[in-house]
Amino acid sequence: METREWNKCYYEDCLPALKAFPNGYFDMLITDPPWKTGKKSGWREKKGKPINMKDIDYMNYPVEWHLQWITEARRIAKIVIFCVPLKDENEWTKMVDPKGKFILYFKNGFRPTKISLRNSYSPYFTCFDKPPKIKPLYNIFGIVIKAGFLNKTKYKNPSAKSSSFFKYLIKGFNAKTVIDPFMGSGYTAEQCEELGNVKWIGFEIDDKNKPDVEKRVAIGKRAFLKTKDKQKVLF
Numbered sequence: 001m002e003t004r005e006w007n008k009c010y011y012e013d014c015l016p017a018l019k020a021f022p023n024g025y026f027d028m029l030i031t032d033p034p035w036k037t038g039k040k041s042g043w044r045e046k047k048g049k050p051i052n053m054k055d056i057d058y059m060n061y062p063v064e065w066h067l068q069w070i071t072e073a074r075r076i077a078k079i080v081i082f083c084v085p086l087k088d089e090n091e092w093t094k095m096v097d098p099k100g101k102f103i104l105y106f107k108n109g110f111r112p113t114k115i116s117l118r119n120s121y122s123p124y125f126t127c128f129d130k131p132p133k134i135k136p137l138y139n140i141f142g143i144v145i146k147a148g149f150l151n152k153t154k155y156k157n158p159s160a161k162s163s164s165f166f167k168y169l170i171k172g173f174n175a176k177t178v179i180d181p182f183m184g185s186g187y188t189a190e191q192c193e194e195l196g197n198v199k200w201i202g203f204e205i206d207d208k209n210k211p212d213v214e215k216r217v218a219i220g221k222r223a224f225l226k227t228k229d230k231q232k233v234l235f
């Protein structure tokens, strides 16, 4: 059985690591995977690499590889939530056959152009083995998260997202143990730390993200202490 420390990001390929966790080890797997599925026709190839994407080397994998991590995700976590880009929604829907799906408005800030300031939307897929005993969340509309250069705090990872939405999901599903296999700048870790009573484990293949993850973990811890202080004042 896999023994990993909680509240730690491991800088390695997540797939072998996922395979080593026992069934149902985590309450929730929440992630923002590398989106591309090995096709040669994406905007990235047509238009050249956008400036902010130049550091990302690990975004393009074949469908078979995605199916492997998704199978492992469903095996080791009771609830699996991940986002995919609008452009590839149909392809991912066929591939994953999600039990639930909700739409998340998403301010796309990848590129510093007018286009990037338009709202686009990104579907979030939710997969449950056992549906949680809470109101379904997949009807949520209109939550705007900020990505890329629109994020107020600057992170090295060009796909960095603002994260209170993820906190809402973790809290809403009452998850106490969370894994994020594609940690990026570490929004999942930030939110688990902020909630205070949620243990997390992250994987990220590219250790260039380490300073981002450390920054976000520290932000989460500070936010938790602030709420604790507020509670002390109130009671």
Ligand SMILES: C[S@@+](CC[C@H](N)C(=O)[O-])C[C@H]1O[C@@H](n2cnc3c(N)ncnc32)[C@H](O)[C@@H]1O
Residues within 6 Å of the ligand: 012, 013, 014, 015, 032, 033, 034, 035, 058, 059, 157, 159, 160, 161, 162, 181, 182, 183, 184, 185, 186, 187, 203, 204, 205, 206, 209
């Ligand atoms: C879409 S980004 C995640 C961004 C994240 N949501 C954030 O807010 O920063 C996907 C991440 O998966 C990482 N990644 C790609 N292949 C991986 C693998 N095999 N194992 C672990 N991480 C991987 C990439 O380096 C990238 O940082």
